[in-house]
Amino acid sequence: MKSDEKAIGIFDSGLGGLTILKAVKKLMPKENIIYFGDTAHVPYGSKSKETVTEYSLNVAKFLESKKVKLILVACNTASALALPTLKRHIKVPVLGVITPGAACAVNTTKNKNIVVLATEATVKSKAYIKSIKRTDKSISVTQYACPLFVPIIEEGLALSDISRLAIKKYLTPLKGGKADTVILGCTHYPVIKNEIAEFLGKKIMLVDSAEEIAKRAKDLLERKRILKTKGKGKTQIYASDLPERFSRLALNIIGGKRLKVKESRFFI
Numbered sequence: 001m002k003s004d005e006k007a008i009g010i011f012d013s014g015l016g017g018l019t020i021l022k023a024v025k026k027l028m029p030k031e032n033i034i035y036f037g038d039t040a041h042v043p044y045g046s047k048s049k050e051t052v053t054e055y056s057l058n059v060a061k062f063l064e065s066k067k068v069k070l071i072l073v074a075c076n077t078a079s080a081l082a083l084p085t086l087k088r089h090i091k092v093p094v095l096g097v098i099t100p101g102a103a104c105a106v107n108t109t110k111n112k113n114i115v116v117l118a119t120e121a122t123v124k125s126k127a128y129i130k131s132i133k134r135t136d137k138s139i140s141v142t143q144y145a146c147p148l149f150v151p152i153i154e155e156g157l158a159l160s161d162i163s164r165l166a167i168k169k170y171l172t173p174l175k176g177g178k179a180d181t182v183i184l185g186c187t188h189y190p191v192i193k194n195e196i197a198e199f200l201g202k203k204i205m206l207v208d209s210a211e212e213i214a215k216r217a218k219d220l221l222e223r224k225r226i227l228k229t230k231g232k233g234k235t236q237i238y239a240s241d242l243p244e245r246f247s248r249l250a251l252n253i254i255g256g257k258r259l260k261v262k263e264s265r266f267f268i
């Protein structure tokens, strides 16, 4: 297979990475994509570094076995905890979502006050704080873990009263605070972006990594001269458990026709 024909591999613990898949497809519609949702192990955000690293490495190796040309870690938790290990063990380039998200926030904030909303594991890693401070030490960064958002979204309850209650519970402390920029530091959170925006009000800018990582992926493929420029892109989706359920819930995020989702239980 010619290098440009090879797919871009994208993975997350579950549905959240589909927000990245959407941005990648929008920017590079001709690319073939293989997406993996590790539904057997979701959520990653309440697990240890060792466990998340093992799961992520298994998924990345699966994608590598499918001969992908690039892997996008469409999960902040895996990017925060496992990226160096993935880069060491995987032969194709691997891009995470933290650096692009942090860069986007640094460019957005006017008053140098940023809030990060993320999983417990991402918050504990301080990955966003480190990445932002590397660019500008004078920026103040406050983090909030929002552990209920992922299960709510994975249950298909994004637009429910439960979701609104969780938003109120986690985000009330932000109201009236100094931050002008809030990072949605989990790829699941853009699914409830409108509801978060409505709660926080117009003065706060919400940023996520989706467009920025898609741009970085495109630049890399262009530089390596392996960007696919002809034909229509095909998307294949795998889940490590309950593919039918994944396919049904994915519709809420990517819309369009219901996708066929293959099951791969290779490492359970």
Ligand code: DGL
Pocket: 012, 013, 014, 016, 017, 042, 043, 044, 045, 046, 074, 075, 076, 077, 078, 119, 122, 150, 185, 186, 187, 188
């Ligand atoms: N969507 C993921 C993230 O960006 C993982 C969430 C989880 O599985 O807890 O962190």
